[in-house]
Structures are given as C-alpha cells and as structure tokens.
Amino acid sequence: MAVSDVTQIRNVGIVGQGGAGKTSLAEALLFATGATNRQGSVDDETSNFDIEPEEQRRKLSLTSAFHHGPWQKCDITLVDTPGYANFLADGLNCLRACTGAVFVSEAAAGALKVEAEKVWARIEDLGLPRLAFISKLDRENADYDSAVADLKNVLGANAVPVQLPIGLGETFRGVVDLIKMRARIAAADGTVSEEDIPADLQSAAESAREALIESAAETDDELLEKYLDAGTLEDDELVAALHKAVKDGAVTPVLCGSGTAAIGVVPLLDEIVDLIPSPAERPAATGVDPKTGDEAERAPAADQPLSMFVFKTIADPFAGKLSVFQVVSGELTGDTAVINSTRDAKERIGHLLKLEGKKQQQVDKLITGEIGAVAKLKSTEAGDTLCDEKSPIRYPELMKVSSAISFAVEPKAKGDEDKATQGLLKLADEDPTLKIERDAQSKQIILSGVGQLHIEVAVEKLQRKFGVEVELKDPKVPYKxxxxxxxxxxxxxxxxxxxxxxxxxxxxxxxxxxxxxxxxxxxxxxxxxxxxxxxxxxxxxxxxxxxxxxxxxxxxxxxxxxxxxxxxxxxxxxxxxxxxxxxxxxxxxxxxxSPVLLEPIMSMEILVPDECMGDVIGDLNSRRGKVLGVDPKSGSQVIRSLVPMAEVLRYSPDLRSITSGRGSFSMELSGYEEVPAHLAEKIKAESNAGAAEEA
Ligand SMILES: Nc1nc2c(ncn2[C@@H]2O[C@H](COP(=O)(O)OP(=O)(O)O)[C@@H](O)[C@H]2O)c(=O)[nH]1
Ligand SMILES: [Mg+2]
The missing domain is CATH 3.30.230.10 (Ribosomal Protein S5; domain 2)
Incomplete structure (x- = not known):
C-alpha cells in the first residue's frame, strides 16, 4: 500500500532475546495484514524474515529483515531483528529507524536473559515507544503472570497488561481486550470474532482494567482527576492516554498470544496502529551541520529539506549492494541527486525500493518516516547520512561493537588468499561487526568478530557466496x-x-x-x-x-x-x-x-543457575579471572568478572559442559593489562619461534 501521509506510517522493531518467538510473530502479523498469502514458518524454512540459508538451517535469525503490510489506514513495516548475543548489534542499529518496538518474551518464569536486558537498555536509551508481547501461550505450562512480573522485576519496565489470555496451553484461543472489555477469539482462518468476556474471567478482567486505567491516567493529572471523580474513563480517553504514555515511553502495555498458532495477532496489529506513534509524533532528529559543525535538526515533516539515514547494507544476490535507509525528513523521489554528508561525496539515487522479505518492490516515492532501499550507491556505507545538497545535515553514526574474538583464516586451496580477503571485505560491508586485517608479522588473514558462532557463520557465507573454502586456525590474542x-x-x-x-x-x-x-x-x-x-x-x-x-x-x-x-x-x-x-x-x-607485554582483558557477564555458581567461579579462578560481583536474577545468578582474553578463547563449550547447557554469557573488551612475567616469557618464545619459521 502506498501511503501519502506520515501519520499512516508505523515502523515496528520486533525485538527480544533469541528464541522468544519474534520471527514467528512477525510472520503471523504479516500474514494477517494480507501481505503474504500463507503464514511463513521458521521451522519449515519458509520464513520471509529468515531468508539466508545460514539462518534457515539453524532456524534462527542472524540479521534484521524487513517486510510491510497494510492495517487500517496504516502501512506497518516490520523489522524482525536477531536476538542472539553474537548478532544483536544489527538489530539494535535498525531501531534508529523505528517509531516503536514490540518486545517479545515467552510465557515462562525466569526466561529473560542478558540479551533481553541489552535490547531493553537500547529501547530505553533511544526513548523508543514499546509494547510487550508475551508469546507461546499455546504451550503447556504457559505462565502469563510470571512473564509480566519478570518484565517489571528484571527489566524495570512499567508493564501493564492490556490483555488477558483466554485459556492456556492447548485451550488457549484468544485474548480479553481490557480497553474494549471484549473477548477476541482467533478463528482458524486468521480472522477474529468478538464475544462477551467468559464468565470465569470477568472479575479478573475488571480489576486488570482498573490497574490499566490507573497507570494510563498517572501520566496525566487532568485525566487522573476525572477518573477519580467519575470512577472510570471512556474507551477513547483511555486509548488516548495510553497512546501518550507509550509515546513518552512511560508505560509498556502488555499483550499476549502465539505467533505460530496465530492467536492475539489481529489485536496486536490494532494496538500497533492505536498505541505506537507515527514518525510525525517522534522528536525532531538531531545532527550537525557539516559546514559549520553547529547542532542542526530536522522535524519529521514533508516540507522539511530531504534527509535520509542509511542504517544497514544488504548484499542482495540479484540487486547487488542495497543501502537501507529511513527518510528522516522531506520526500524522496527516484532519480534524485543527493550528497553523502558523512563522506562529502555526491550520490545519485536510482530506483526506490521497499523491502519485502527477500524481494523488493519498486516505488515512485518514499515519504518522511518510510524505510526504503536503493541499489548500487558508490561511496555510501551503513551509518552515513544522505541529504539535500543545499541543506546538509549529518546524523550520528551507528553504534560501534568491539570484537571479542579473532581467528586466523587460511584458505584450503593455495593461492586463494586474495579471493578470501576480497570476499570477507564484502561480507564486512554488510556486517560492520566483522573485521578483516592482514597480520603484518605473520601475513595471516585475521578475522575478528563478536563470538565464535559469528565467525563460523561468516566462513559459511564466504564459501556459499564467493566459493572460497577456508580453515579457522587458533584464535590469536592481540597482545600489545x-x-x-x-x-x-x-x-x-x-x-x-x-x-x-x-x-x-x-x-x-x-x-x-x-x-x-x-x-x-x-x-x-x-x-x-x-x-x-x-x-x-x-x-x-x-x-x-x-x-x-x-x-x-x-x-x-x-x-x-x-x-x-x-x-x-x-x-x-x-x-x-x-x-x-x-x-x-x-x-x-x-x-x-623495561618493556612488557600487555594482554586484552574481557569483561564478562555469566548467567548461571544457583547450583552451578561454585563450579563456574572456581573455573574462572583457574583462568586468572577476577570476580567483581554476583547478583541474583530471577532464580539464577549473574557473575560479573574480568578475565584475560587468552583464557576464554573457547569459553562457550566449557561453560556448556560445566552448567549442562544452562549457563550463558556475554563478553566485551574491557582494556589491557600487563601479562604476568612467567607467561610473557612463553609468549615471547612462541612468537620468536613463529617468526623464525616464517623467515
Ligand atoms: N508453541 C509455540 N512455539 C513458538 C511460538 N513462537 C515461536 N515458537 C517456536 O519457537 C522457536 C523460535 O521461534 P522464532 O520465531 O524463530 O524465535 P526468534 O528467535 O525470537 O525469532 C521456533 O521453533 C518456533 O516454532 C509460539 O507462539 N508457540
Ligand atoms: Mg528470529
């Protein structure tokens, strides 16, 4: 659907930790809008969002994907993001182009992991309006109340249900809409029928509605007074108050359902339209005037000068290099000359595209707020600003992610070094968290990334896309x-x-x-x-x-x-x-x-069940780790520690075996410290032996 007005746009990031049910929910939403004629599935490898073979085989999202569909008078663009630690950065960067987020978590107690917290922190940082969706209510032992409590206790969200589930597990069939006070039952054909609230839920619904009204009115004194006076609010007053509270990030309305069983999906679309703001209601975008260095801003309006923020690059097998952007201000038509104000270069915009899963649809124009793509820009990379030459502005760049792990990459066939390097550089275009260097001393190709899985996926892509088979050699520690x-x-x-x-x-x-x-x-x-x-x-x-x-x-x-x-x-x-x-x-x-060697020190957060804590800490001590603190978190413990990188190059499999697969961790570079003398001697000896071998 082509939209003509910015108020019709909703760009919605589907976020949360890996496995929460984001992609399945996105498929269900897309199908319900009529944009697809069957509901795609992660498990059947028919998803419109998990497009790449590496994602389909693993049945998990590795990169953000986009599609859109019409709902009421709006065009809803869904941005499905990855939730696993190694691949988080891409989705977090895409949130810059979103007007709101749907935070997905599953209906179970203690399900939230470090990744969920990272995503939540990003939403808070951006002041992004958000709804929470508790998924998988069709599963046995689904637990809605605990999931809502975790949103409050673990994330500190001001979470308030706007729905209650009707039935649970096998009997789950719809939701109570606490605004309309109606039951909305999902039919097998994807439509929704309205009914009276089942008698056994009536009193729970009434008290939940009261709690909802109170938190909606809390942010508005006049409304609160009216509510206290009259004892209730009209439905449209409640929607308006909630809309404002969501816009300000003050309240997180909680909805529920199942992506795979397509329950609660139509009600979620309705709330996306009603509660998530359009770009017009988002604050003006701030940047700098590249000529003067002064702060500059653009209101999200059609009559403002054209400006676009490129937040992602996709290497499409047919279209080539696609730059994905949001029109931050003004209106964009095809065949337009712009400047790249980040690199001070001219660019020519050709055909305008809207992303629809693995395909693209050509469009005549893109209005303020819309997410679109353009092929084959010469000098533009993710993080750049494109704008009207006469009114230049430059927006802040993307978040940087420091790499946590490095491998030496060796082509299996001799003479493939250049092909491997070129291919990896192309992959890095698409994924800025991937870094490629040539080690000056050893002449090896060093590939650095966020984690082991990240590197393994890159190597698979290298083989599929560029036909180069490589071997990963022991990760190298970047001593100084x-x-x-x-x-x-x-x-x-x-x-x-x-x-x-x-x-x-x-x-x-x-x-x-x-x-x-x-x-x-x-x-x-x-x-x-x-x-x-x-x-x-x-x-x-x-x-x-x-x-x-x-x-x-x-x-x-x-x-x-x-x-x-x-x-x-x-x-x-x-x-x-x-x-x-x-x-x-x-x-x-x-x-x-007195020359010394310095070694990289990683800051680690390890989430483990109570009973494994002693073993994990003992293991950290044997790795020269320093435990900084332990905090309880929903039935588990988070161990915060500093550990030399050299000791945790292959931590994943070890943690898995210590905790029988129940532990998880994230790490990032914290700084450099002097290597203890006895180890330094060993490193020097190895390095000198290596150098002698090379010579
Ligand atoms: N029973 C049930 N399974 C679900 C639901 N949503 C997702 N799943 C399953 O959970 C797994 C992870 O789902 P996916 O959508 O890929 O999660 P994501 O990592 O958050 O994108 C898949 O095997 C899905 O079939 C749901 O609502 N109910
Ligand atoms: Mg996914």
Whole structure:
C-alpha cells in the first residue's frame, strides 16, 4: 500500500532475546495484514524474515529483515531483528529507524536473559515507544503472570497488561481486550470474532482494567482527576492516554498470544496502529551541520529539506549492494541527486525500493518516516547520512561493537588468499561487526568478530557466496607491547658499499605514556645536527618499529619518543638511512626501558543457575579471572568478572559442559593489562619461534 501521509506510517522493531518467538510473530502479523498469502514458518524454512540459508538451517535469525503490510489506514513495516548475543548489534542499529518496538518474551518464569536486558537498555536509551508481547501461550505450562512480573522485576519496565489470555496451553484461543472489555477469539482462518468476556474471567478482567486505567491516567493529572471523580474513563480517553504514555515511553502495555498458532495477532496489529506513534509524533532528529559543525535538526515533516539515514547494507544476490535507509525528513523521489554528508561525496539515487522479505518492490516515492532501499550507491556505507545538497545535515553514526574474538583464516586451496580477503571485505560491508586485517608479522588473514558462532557463520557465507573454502586456525590474542621506564639510546647506521655510503645517526629518548596515550613524537634537534628534511624519516622509522613490535612482534603502544641529538654526513645521509638509524635507536632504547607485554582483558557477564555458581567461579579462578560481583536474577545468578582474553578463547563449550547447557554469557573488551612475567616469557618464545619459521 502506498501511503501519502506520515501519520499512516508505523515502523515496528520486533525485538527480544533469541528464541522468544519474534520471527514467528512477525510472520503471523504479516500474514494477517494480507501481505503474504500463507503464514511463513521458521521451522519449515519458509520464513520471509529468515531468508539466508545460514539462518534457515539453524532456524534462527542472524540479521534484521524487513517486510510491510497494510492495517487500517496504516502501512506497518516490520523489522524482525536477531536476538542472539553474537548478532544483536544489527538489530539494535535498525531501531534508529523505528517509531516503536514490540518486545517479545515467552510465557515462562525466569526466561529473560542478558540479551533481553541489552535490547531493553537500547529501547530505553533511544526513548523508543514499546509494547510487550508475551508469546507461546499455546504451550503447556504457559505462565502469563510470571512473564509480566519478570518484565517489571528484571527489566524495570512499567508493564501493564492490556490483555488477558483466554485459556492456556492447548485451550488457549484468544485474548480479553481490557480497553474494549471484549473477548477476541482467533478463528482458524486468521480472522477474529468478538464475544462477551467468559464468565470465569470477568472479575479478573475488571480489576486488570482498573490497574490499566490507573497507570494510563498517572501520566496525566487532568485525566487522573476525572477518573477519580467519575470512577472510570471512556474507551477513547483511555486509548488516548495510553497512546501518550507509550509515546513518552512511560508505560509498556502488555499483550499476549502465539505467533505460530496465530492467536492475539489481529489485536496486536490494532494496538500497533492505536498505541505506537507515527514518525510525525517522534522528536525532531538531531545532527550537525557539516559546514559549520553547529547542532542542526530536522522535524519529521514533508516540507522539511530531504534527509535520509542509511542504517544497514544488504548484499542482495540479484540487486547487488542495497543501502537501507529511513527518510528522516522531506520526500524522496527516484532519480534524485543527493550528497553523502558523512563522506562529502555526491550520490545519485536510482530506483526506490521497499523491502519485502527477500524481494523488493519498486516505488515512485518514499515519504518522511518510510524505510526504503536503493541499489548500487558508490561511496555510501551503513551509518552515513544522505541529504539535500543545499541543506546538509549529518546524523550520528551507528553504534560501534568491539570484537571479542579473532581467528586466523587460511584458505584450503593455495593461492586463494586474495579471493578470501576480497570476499570477507564484502561480507564486512554488510556486517560492520566483522573485521578483516592482514597480520603484518605473520601475513595471516585475521578475522575478528563478536563470538565464535559469528565467525563460523561468516566462513559459511564466504564459501556459499564467493566459493572460497577456508580453515579457522587458533584464535590469536592481540597482545600489545609497551615500556615501563624512560631510557635513552643511540641508533647509528654507517655503511660503505662501493659507491655512495649510507649514514644516519640519532639519539632518542623514550618515556612511557599513560594507558591509551598512543604515540607522541617530539623533535628537539637544534643547530641542524640533523637537517630538517630528515626529521619526518626519523619519526617514520620509530612508528614502523612500534608497529612491528620490539620484544615479541606485537604492536607497541603508549610511548613518547624524543629525538634530541644526532649527526649527519653531507653526502651519505638520506631519508632511508635516517629511518633505519631511528628504528635501531628506538629498539636499543626499548631494551633498557623495561618493556612488557600487555594482554586484552574481557569483561564478562555469566548467567548461571544457583547450583552451578561454585563450579563456574572456581573455573574462572583457574583462568586468572577476577570476580567483581554476583547478583541474583530471577532464580539464577549473574557473575560479573574480568578475565584475560587468552583464557576464554573457547569459553562457550566449557561453560556448556560445566552448567549442562544452562549457563550463558556475554563478553566485551574491557582494556589491557600487563601479562604476568612467567607467561610473557612463553609468549615471547612462541612468537620468536613463529617468526623464525616464517623467515
Ligand atoms: N508453541 C509455540 N512455539 C513458538 C511460538 N513462537 C515461536 N515458537 C517456536 O519457537 C522457536 C523460535 O521461534 P522464532 O520465531 O524463530 O524465535 P526468534 O528467535 O525470537 O525469532 C521456533 O521453533 C518456533 O516454532 C509460539 O507462539 N508457540
Ligand atoms: Mg528470529
């Protein structure tokens, strides 16, 4: 359906932890709008949202997917997001383009995991209006009340039911709508019939409606007064009050149902239209004017200058590289010239597309708020702003995710290195959490990502899309080197070989910089003992020596180097000679500056059942881990700890066996610390052996 007005748009992120039932719910919603003629299924590999073979085979979402359908007078775009830790970032970034979220969790006590909390924190950060949907009420032992209580206790949500389930498990057949005070029963053909509330639910419904009215009116003094006076509110007053409370993120209305059994789906569509705001009601988008650097903003309105935020790239097998964006302000028609204000480049927008699962539909225009895509932009990447050249604005970039794990990638066929690198770089285009580097020392291709599963999926895609088979070698720990003391040393190169010789002579002092200080270079040469044109070569020599490492071949960091003396030769000196001399001087100085190795330290949150806590902590201690604290969380414990990366490269399988599969964890880079001396010796020996083998 083509919409003509911004008030008709709802962009809804379907979010929550993996396995909650998001994709199944999205399929049911899509089918109910009539956009698809049968309900897709995760389990049958017929989903319109889990499109990639890697997702279908695993029956879980690895990347966000989009489709849309008409409901009432609106066009609802569904953004189905992944919920597993390794793949969260993509969905969290897509929420920038959403006007609201449906937070899905299953009808069971203690089901919420770290991922659910991360998603919730993001919703809070963005001030995103949200509804909660408790899924899987058709399962045996489904527990609606506990799930609602967990939303409050675990997430701190101001959760208030707007529905009660009718029947549970096998007998689950519909919901009580607490606004209309009617039963809405799902029929087998996907439609909904309205009935009176079953007698046995009448009194529960009445008290739930009262609680609903109270929390809706709480945010509005006038309404509260009226309610206290009259003892009740009209339905439309209640909807209006709830709409406002949702818009402000003050209340989370809770709905319920089943995606796979298509129950509670039509009522959810109704509430998406009624309660989730259109882009017009969202705050103006803020950014900066790229010319002046001043803060700038765009109201979500058609009469504002055109601006678009590109939040995702998709490598489509047919259309090529698709840039997925939201029209933040103004109106976009096909064949338009814009600028990329993030990269200061011109772009030409060709055909406009709306994403419909694995397909795209061409459209004539996209209005404010709409999510669309365009193929084959030249210089645009995810996170960029595209806009009217005459009124430029630049929006904040996407969230960055630090990688937690690295593997060396080795092609199975010799000579496939370039093909592998090119393919991986293309995959990284689509997935900014994937990083590809060439290790300067070992010449290996190093692939870094959020977790082991993330890397494994990337390798599968590499084979499917680019026909390169690779092997993953032991993950490499990115150690660093630094110094602990100041030291001075000379670096002198003198070579006489037949004709012209090589001469450079430098005296360098090095000092430790505070952690994160990087590199500083100071030139204190006076009287031209080293001519000015050679100074940059000295700096370059030191930078190269640092990059290649001095004690174990790892990058050296946090050093200040001062060039304070030296000498030159009028014929034999050259840039090259000074570069080499400086590098020698720097290395000589490092030898006397108490050089040490630094190792990456991971900050980990491990969720374990009570009875496994002792074993997990004992195991952490044997990995040189520091436990920072333990917090109870809905029947489990969250252990917060700091552990050296080298000790947790393959933590997943170990935690699985310690906890019989019931533990889960997330980790991110926290910082660098000095490697204990006895381990440092081992690392140096291994690295030097490796270097000798290479040579
Ligand atoms: N019984 C039941 N199973 C469901 C329901 N929703 C999802 N599932 C199943 O739970 C699993 C995970 O569902 P999926 O939609 O992929 O969850 P997602 O990871 O949140 O997208 C699949 O095997 C689904 O068939 C539901 O409402 N009822
Ligand atoms: Mg999914």
């Amino acid at each position: 080197e630094t110094i602990k003391k100041s030291a001075k040393a000379q670096g002198r190169l003198k070579k006489q070989s037949g004709g012209r010789g090589q001469f450079g002579d430098t005296w360098i002092e090095i000092e430790p910089l505070p952690h994160g200080g990087g590199f500083e270079f100071v030139n204190k040469i006076v009287g031209g003992v080293i001519p000015r044109q050679y100074i940059p070569a000295v700096e370059k020599g030191i930078i190269e020596a640092m990059a290649g490492g001095v004690i174990a071949g790892y990058e050296m960091v946090d050093v200040k180097a001062t060039l304070y003396d030296g000498s030159h030769h009028s014929v034999d000196s050259s840039e090259m000679a000074f570069k080499i001399a400086a590098s020698m001087g720097f290395k000589n100085a490092v030898a006397n500056a």
